[in-house]
Amino acid sequence: MKLPVASPGEVRAEAGELFQQHRGPLSLALSLHVIAAALGLAGPFLLGTMVDAVANGTSTTRIDVLAATLAACILAQALFTRAAVRRSLVLGEKVFAELRETFIARILRLPLSTVERAGTGDLIARTTGDIDALARTVRFAVPEILIAIVTTVLTLAAAILTGPFVAAGAIVGGPLLYAGTRWYLNRARQGYLWERAAYATLDGTVTETVDAARTIENLGLAGVRVRRTESDLAEAYATERRTLFLRSVWFPTAELSYVLPVAATLAWGAWLASAGWATVGQVAAVVLYMVQIVDPVDRLVSWLDELQVGTSSLARVVGVAKVPDDREPTGAAPDGEDIHADDVRYAYVDGQDVLHGVSLELRPGERLAMVGPSGAGKSTLGRLLAGIHPTRAGRVAVGGVELVALELDQLRREVVLVTQEHHVFVGTLRDNLALAAPSASDDELRQALDAVDAREWADALPDGLDTVVGSGGHSVGPARAQQIALARIVLADPHTLVLDEATSLLDPRAARHLERSLSAVLHGRTVVAIAHRLHTAHDADRVGVVEEGRISELGSHHELVEHGGAYAKLWESWHGRSPT
């Protein structure tokens, strides 16, 4: 499953709303740009007037006044441009910061099941590449395009006002520029996408080769990898050639279309002047306007390309908001600590249920072990009981309230899934613990550490609770990381825990040590243990056997052994082999 991408309409709506929200500062920045551009237009006009003045043999004082006015205009233009650029940059940063915050908020609200199904790669690409592309667009492309449009329109208008007949000569550049740019833009998108994909593949190959260097050496795969890298390089080279070819056609066309109006207005203007239809000054002014218009048009055209990239990134960023929420908190409070699952079904892939109507009632305070073959659905059921995934059909409720109807922080005070995936966040030890209980006092944090047997370790840290841990900070081994995770559970204090022992990567010594911490955390709580070792089952109050998405047997260890079903067979084969 892929994360959704917003439609062009939705992107337009989002962009429109952004413009709407910042209308005030945006109009201010634009007005400043208009004034600056207008001041810039005085140059050719004044120069044209000077040309006419000289041609007509006017006094030098008039020329001096014109020259002084020109200097003043240039100075004023510089000042207004500075203010305008400053305003637009500040606005761009502000809009981008808001976009990023909205995006982060949207990502944090994403249903976990969606993230798991879509994979994290897409999400990471959107938070890095797409946000970067968007930053360029918001910071530079949008302001540059707005300024370029304003400047182009004003310059054209000034040229027409100064010498309407002369300016008509400029038309020749239009069709060429239009045709060239269309040709380019139609092909560029595809070309750049291909280029980026080729480099992504090359990156992947090189990274993989470095990561697996030992394996490659052991298996004598160096030659294979080199050939693979070479073919990736060849592909990247081909894509570069392609986009270079596109640019090599487009750039000269664009350049030509900029020069043409200058030459055309000059030749055409000279003829008009000689025929008495225009003054030499008018021709000079219009030709200068044509020279001046090259810069904004060039910028406009080149940023258009960037704008396309930005729009497609915005579509991917906005798309994240289209994921429907899978929880509907109602504010209802559970009445009791009993958890019931009723006829629960779940599918990772539409139409392929992996749980086929499971019903289960957890008795407060009991320890229930779930056993069964790998792939039977134990972990999935565990996640449903902990409210990680909403059910596809049926319901899981605590104290009569469905898990999806609880606010997340409320849900975490009822039931928590404990896995051996644990993460130490970059920050102080206090921050790491307080995630679970933001209002806990230092004493409470220490008690929680005490409960999981990590108090001494924490007290011996260089700055105690203020020690920075996580990547780049004080290094925390896997066993300590697990203890921190367990201390978080003590702080969240849920009455029910779902324990997924799926992957034990810890060395046995650490495991034994941790088992003590763990049993302290489990004490006094209802526990569903997804068991991969049968002695967990033996010690449990009840055992549930999960087979092919159903609970096939449920009862105490002794009952099930007596019953002589699947569990009895498992136990027999395991017990026969094991010394304990």
Ligand code: ADP
């Ligand atoms: P168990 O914990 O008993 O080994 P699981 O609950 O992990 O079983 O898996 C039950 C079924 O669901 C399996 O067929 C497995 O392939 C499938 N499954 C588990 N996780 C996912 C997932 N993230 N996406 C798709 N299918 C999954």
